[in-house]
Amino acid sequence: MSEPLVVIGNGMATARFVDELATRALGRYAVAVIGEEPRLAYNRVLLSSVLAGAVPLSEIELKPSKWWTDRGVTLLYGHRAVAIDHDARRVRLAGGATLPYGHLVLATGSKPIRLPVVGNDLPGVMTFRDLGDVAALQAAAVKGTSAVVIGGGLLGLEAAYGLVRAGVDVAIVHLMDRLMERQLDARSAAMLKRVIEKQGVTVHLGAQTAAIRGGRRAEAVELADGRVLRADLVVMAVGIRPNTELAADTGLNVDRGIVVDDGLQTSLAGIYAIGECAEHRGVCYGLVEPAYEQAQVLARRLAGQAAKYAGSVLATNLKVSGVHVFSAGDFLGRPGTSEILFSESGLGIYRKLVLDGDRLAGAVLFGDTADGLWYLDLIRSGAPVGGIRDGLAFGRALTERKAA
C-alpha cells in the first residue's frame, strides 16, 4: 500500500515537488495537497501581468485539474491546515477533519508584511501577494484615483506598473536611496527610475512612511519629513515574512523561516519544508528558482535517491515595468574585486560584471538580459574567465566567436 504523504500549501513549490516526485516514484506515495487558496496552484510570478491586464487569469494555472488527477493526487484546495499532531501523524484542517501522514511537507510560502504605522488597517490599504489581492486592486484601480505604493522593490514596482496602466495616478515611496537595491546597483537603479518616471509614476526615494491618514478609509500617506501624499489607495509592498505559524505551533525549530538541513528536513524526522517558508543555512529565499531547486532535491530523496541541497546562487531574471533586468551573485562587489562596465545609454543598455580574481562573482544587466543565464552559469561553475575577459561584457556570442 502507498505511504500517505501530505503537502501543506498549494503554491509554486508544491506544484514542482509533486511533478518531480511523480516522475521518479509514481504510486509509491498516496499524495494529498492541502491548500488554503480556493483554486489550483498558479504561477504567482504572473500576478503582476494579470494586474497590468497583459495576461488573462485563465493562463496562469500551473497544471490543469486532470494533471493532478492523473497522478493520483488528492487535492484539498480552499482548506486551511490548522494543526499538526506529530505523535499521531495527523494534520487537522479548519472544520475539524484530519488526514494521516507518513511524511509531511510544509510549503506554506510567505505573508506580506504590513508596516506598523497608524492607519495600516484602514479600508483602501492593500497588499499584493495572491489572486484575492489582485482582484481587490483591480476593483479599486479606477481611472483618476490616486495610489501610493509603499516599497520600491520588485513587488512595489510591479504593483505601480499595473496601477498606472489602469489610469491610476501613482506615487512610489521607498525608504532606500535607490529602487530595487537588492537586485540593482546605483547606476542601473537610476536608469530604472527614469523609465518608471516616463511612465507617469512619481518616485520618492529616502522617504519614510509615518502614518496613513483617513477617516473611514485611506485618504493620504504622511511621510516622516511632513509631506502628505494623496492616496485613495495604499499598496504595502515592503517585504514578506515566511509563513511559519503552523511549524512553530508544532514545536519545529523556527528562526526567520522553518529551519531545514541539507536534506530539507525540519527538526522533526519525517517533516520537511521547501520554498519561501524554509530557512536553509540561515537563508530564506524569496524567489521561485530556489523553491524549485529545493522541490527537486526533496522529491529525489523521497524517491530513494541520494541528493543534497547546498543553497542557491541568487539570481533575478525578470521584466519590471516593461524593462528586462537580470542580476546574480555578488553584483555590488567588495574590496579586492574588480568591475567591467558596459553602457549604451541611447539604447537603455547597461552591464556590470564583478570579477573576483579571474572568476565571475556577480553581474547586473539592464535592458538586454539575453546573456543572463550564460553569466549565471559562469558564476555558478566558478570557471576561470581570465582568457575571455576582454570580450566578457559583450556577451556569449562575441566571446565565443573570439575564442574560436
Ligand SMILES: Cc1cc2nc3c(=O)[nH]c(=O)nc-3n(C[C@H](O)[C@H](O)[C@H](O)COP(=O)(O)OP(=O)(O)OC[C@H]3O[C@@H](n4cnc5c(N)ncnc54)[C@H](O)[C@@H]3O)c2cc1C
Ligand atoms: C506579484 C509577485 C511577483 C513575483 N515575481 C517574481 C519573479 O519575477 N521572480 C521570482 O523568482 N519570484 C517572484 N515572486 C515570488 C514567487 O512567487 C515565490 O517565490 C513563489 O511563489 C514561492 O513559492 P512557495 O510555494 O514557497 O509559496 P507560494 O507560492 O506563496 O505558496 C504557498 C501556498 O501555501 C498556502 N498556505 C499557507 N499556509 C497554509 C495552511 N496553513 N494551509 C493550507 N495552505 C496554506 C498559501 O495560501 C499559498 O497558496 C513574485 C511574487 C509575487 C507575489
